[in-house]
Amino acid sequence: GQSLEQPSEVTAVEGAIVQINCTYQTSGFYGLSWYQQHDGGAPTFLSYNALDGLEETGRFSSFLSRSDSYGYLLLQELQMKDSASYFCAGYQTGANNLFFGTGTRLTVIP
């Protein structure tokens, strides 16, 4: 089966850096994605790690360590518009579907 755990809530100050962690337990894992969802909106893709290490996309970076079954999303220079829910999602070898984590609600305060 698949299990991806995240903190339920994180609060950070505008302009700061925040890290959202994701730990997973899955058989045949082969990649980790991150999605952002604003209230009332749809999930939108942020980042994907197929290999161990860091992937950087602008203010967002994502990290994966297969040996630790762990990944994180790093958001830099936080802006108020970054307040949203963030989901890690795992892919399983042989399947093309995503298993979503429990989600982390990020609140950015002035």
Add this chain to the structure above:
Amino acid sequence: DAGVIQSPRHEVTEMGQEVTLRCKPISGHDYLFWYRQTMMRGLELLIYFNNNVPIDDSGMPEDRFSAKMPNASFSTLKIQPSEPRDSAVYFCASSSPWTGKNIQYFGAGTRLSVL
């Protein structure tokens, strides 16, 4: 491309009624996914199709739920009869394996309320 299109955006119905949700995937995408999102259960995969063929429907809650994909540009999710516990936001998503990042593109969702 207009993205994944879902209809209706909102649906309010009474218990026992049939509900049909519709989805048009992005042209050229050969995978289509149906998800349900609630506060209690989060984002759950219900079923997904590859080239119009259902691949995994293990997430479909029970026989009251059914999904079809008669062609590459259209899919439906039907609930018959509907129950209050079916109230949720239902998302459709599509993807293509050729992007290399397995990106799923989500529609705006259908907010279903069963009274």
